Amino acid sequence: MSVLSAPQIPMLFVELDAVRRTEEDLGRPYKGPLDVEVHLDAVERLRLWKAGGGRVVGFAHLPGVARGELAEDVAVRLLWTVHERAGNPFDTLVHCPHDPEAPTPDLSRCWCRPPLPGLLIAGQEQVALRQRERYPVWMALVVAASAPVRECAEGLGLDVVDAAEWRWGAAG
Numbered sequence: 001m002s003v004l005s006a007p008q009i010p011m012l013f014v015e016l017d018a019v020r021r022t023e024e025d026l027g028r029p030y031k032g033p034l035d036v037e038v039h040l041d042a043v044e045r046l047r048l049w050k051a052g053g054g055r056v057v058g059f060a061h062l063p064g065v066a067r068g069e070l071a072e073d074v075a076v077r078l079l080w081t082v083h084e085r086a087g088n089p090f091d092t093l094v095h096c097p098h099d100p101e102a103p104t105p106d107l108s109r110c111w112c113r114p115p116l117p118g119l120l121i122a123g124q125e126q127v128a129l130r131q132r133e134r135y136p137v138w139m140a141l142v143v144a145a146s147a148p149v150r151e152c153a154e155g156l157g158l159d160v161v162d163a164a165e166w167r168w169g170a171a172g
Helices: 040-051 072-085 118-131 147-156 163-167
Strands: 011-015 055-061 092-096 140-144 159-162
Touching: 011 040, 011 118, 040 055, 040 163, 055 072, 055 118, 072 092, 092 118, 118 147, 140 147, 140 163, 147 159, 159 163
Parallel strands: 011 055, 011 140, 055 092, 140 159
Antiparallel strands: none
């Protein structure tokens, strides 16, 4: 008699800047969550991943929170706005509010700011606890919009793809 184990499911970790159009894309600064626009090609890639049975963790490093430039509740609303505008594809959203230049250790020191692995670990753990699934390393893909996220993925032995390549369908 064999013991049944939790199902193995592919996990996609998406840096939210891969989905959200940047200030450079828009040609104007953000004023708040209402300014959020998403790349339609990214929305399609997320839809395809979910249709294939995978899970998706969205994550972002938002150092403006630690510097007092962005209120925590506005930061969270920003994440949920990306989620909503993309068609609600994320199984969880996590963010790092820390910055090394913050005035206090609780805001300047962390284990979650890329290239450290905390955001990916926390996101996977949140989904795993809720879904009771396993997410093998060989079934994971990280969509990186920044060099620190690429470095994090490579350090963890995860497959990684550049955000623009992923949006255009060259990987995943």
